[in-house]
Amino acid sequence: MFQTDSENDSAEPHYLRLRNQIANEIEAGILSSGARLPSERKYHELIGSARGTVREALSQLEAEGLIYRKDRSGWYVSPKPVTYDPTRWSGFMTYVAEQGRLPATETLQVKTEKQPPAILDIFGKGVRNPLYRVERRRSIDERPVLVEDITINPALAPGLARHNLNGSLSGVLRDVYGLVVTRNHVEMRACALVRHTAECLGVKSGTPGLLVIRTSYDARGRVIEYDQEYWCANAIRIEVDLTVA
Amino acid sequence: MFQTDSENDSAEPHYLRLRNQIANEIEAGILSSGARLPSERKYHELIGSARGTVREALSQLEAEGLIYRKDRSGWYVSPKPVTYDPTRWSGFMTYVAEQGRLPATETLQVKTEKQPPAILDIFGKGVRNPLYRVERRRSIDERPVLVEDITINPALAPGLARHNLNGSLSGVLRDVYGLVVTRNHVEMRACALVRHTAECLGVKSGTPGLLVIRTSYDARGRVIEYDQEYWCANAIRIEVDLTVA
Numbered sequence: 310m311f312q313t314d315s316e317n318d319s320a321e322p323h324y325l326r327l328r329n330q331i332a333n334e335i336e337a338g339i340l341s342s343g344a345r346l347p348s349e350r351k352y353h354e355l356i357g358s359a360r361g362t363v364r365e366a367l368s369q370l371e372a373e374g375l376i377y378r379k380d381r382s383g384w385y386v387s388p389k390p391v392t393y394d395p396t397r398w399s400g401f402m403t404y405v406a407e408q409g410r411l412p413a414t415e416t417l418q419v420k421t422e423k424q425p426p427a428i429l430d431i432f433g434k435g436v437r438n439p440l441y442r443v444e445r446r447r448s449i450d451e452r453p454v455l456v457e458d459i460t461i462n463p464a465l466a467p468g469l470a471r472h473n474l475n476g477s478l479s480g481v482l483r484d485v486y487g488l489v490v491t492r493n494h495v496e497m498r499a500c501a502l503v504r505h506t507a508e509c510l511g512v513k514s515g516t517p518g519l520l521v522i523r524t525s526y527d528a529r530g531r532v533i534e535y536d537q538e539y540w541c542a543n544a545i546r547i548e549v550d551l552t553v554a
Numbered sequence: 555m556f557q558t559d560s561e562n563d564s565a566e567p568h569y570l571r572l573r574n575q576i577a578n579e580i581e582a583g584i585l586s587s588g589a590r591l592p593s594e595r596k597y598h599e600l601i602g603s604a605r606g607t608v609r610e611a612l613s614q615l616e617a618e619g620l621i622y623r624k625d626r627s628g629w630y631v632s633p634k635p636v637t638y639d640p641t642r643w644s645g646f647m648t649y650v651a652e653q654g655r656l657p658a659t660e661t662l663q664v665k666t667e668k669q670p671p672a673i674l675d676i677f678g679k680g681v682r683n684p685l686y687r688v689e690r691r692r693s694i695d696e697r698p699v700l701v702e703d704i705t706i707n708p709a710l711a712p713g714l715a716r717h718n719l720n721g722s723l724s725g726v727l728r729d730v731y732g733l734v735v736t737r738n739h740v741e742m743r744a745c746a747l748v749r750h751t752a753e754c755l756g757v758k759s760g761t762p763g764l765l766v767i768r769t770s771y772d773a774r775g776r777v778i779e780y781d782q783e784y785w786c787a788n789a790i791r792i793e794v795d796l797t798v799a
Contacts, residue, residue, distance in 0.1 A: 365749070369748060427574075493796045
């Protein structure tokens with residue numbers, strides 16, 4: 310299964326070679342999602358490398374989000390990330406289900422709150438405080454993967470809090486309020502998950518995250534939703550495919 | 555400039571309010587790129603909050619990549635990130651310059667190396683080891699922002715190492731070897747920058763990063779470049795704008 314160090318004929322550092330071997334086994338499904346990895350001692354015996362080398366390889370895989378440590382019980386293969394294509398229109402509940410996974414949404418709170426100027430500016434002239442703020446947690450296969458904070462103008466969706474928001478919010482805005490999105494602006498940046506967000510997701514503060522900010526407009530240019538999603542980095546993969554016209 | 559705690563009329567935690575105020579000043583350019591922030595003690599005096607609250611606000615801003623700590627000399631505003639739109643075709647040297655910034659590329663090494671099966675699979679049937687591997691470091695306004703590892707099939711670009719690769723590699727492949735890219739597949743995920751990569755970029759191991767993997771194909775479906783870019787998370791912002799047809 311593993312090359313031993315004596316067979317090493319490349320200039321690649323040992324830890325990287327072990328990292329690649331484990332990554333390949335995950336890719337190939339030999340080590341499947343949720344599976345427990347052999348112990349560090351086992352790897353040490355198999356490849357004959359120093360324990361430090363094994364630990365380096367595992368910490369590299371952890372940094373890439375391919376494996377995670379559960380308490381003191383060892384290393385596990387991270388669940389496969391879902392693919393999100395910002396050039397497609399489908400929402401979370403749809404694209405997660407399309408990938409054969411189980412999506413779920415839980416509304417944590419809906420409040421009416423005074424927003425800072427930077428948020429008001431996004432909504433444009435004439436928008437007045439306070440605005441709605443909807444905090445939701447979303448999970449895939451029962452694992453929390455994102456916490457989102459959605460800002461909505463109550464003038465466009467009065468009484469929104471009375472509706473069930475544990476599904477597609479765009480659906481409610483469309484079906485109940487007649488608000489149809491015709492333009493999406495999506496911005497993404499890597500971040501660290503800290504404090505409240507990390508707590509909601511059950512991860513260690515400082516865990517790599519991906520912040521996805523989506524501003525949805527209707528045909529009249531009004532902001533329908535301003536959504537800030539904090540994802541566990543290893544739960545999402547962005548993919549865009551582009552061909553010359 | 556700052557509200558004091560006594561004026562606080564919102565349920566927002568104090569640290570978040572301070573975080574928002576500082577973020578707004580950065581957004582508005584009151585605190586400009588590279589500027590040093592007032593000291594923690596100064597903030598403490600200005601807003602009358604506990605020192606712990608000030609530190610919480612600053613660590614939140616650090617996690618978001620808006621500020622960074624320089625040794626012991628204090629907190630500084632991070633340079634503005636460049637915007638990368640994966641639905642556009644322009645390369646690093648072009649889109650960075652278009653944003654009024656100074657791009658530079660430095661080739662760290664070019665080697666001929668045996669690749670693992672996972673990489674060979676990307677290149678498809680008939681591709682034989684070893685392949686070229688080009689490691690480059692790219693900077694914006696003289697700050698290193700990404701390290702990339704590019705794999706190229708030597709059968710398509712024999713003698714590539716003899717060319718100057720400190721500019722647009724796609725340009726060399728097109729002009730010297732007649733290889734024209736017609737399809738790009740871009741994949742992105744958040745990661746942590748560790749070890750070698752962190753060292754090359756001069757950041758602390760564990761710093762948030764963004765891994766951008768781009769596979770470029772020509773019209774015959776051959777892989778022209780397989781590029782893995784490790785970005786400092788706070789140097790790049792992904793933006794996609796999408797309108798219903």
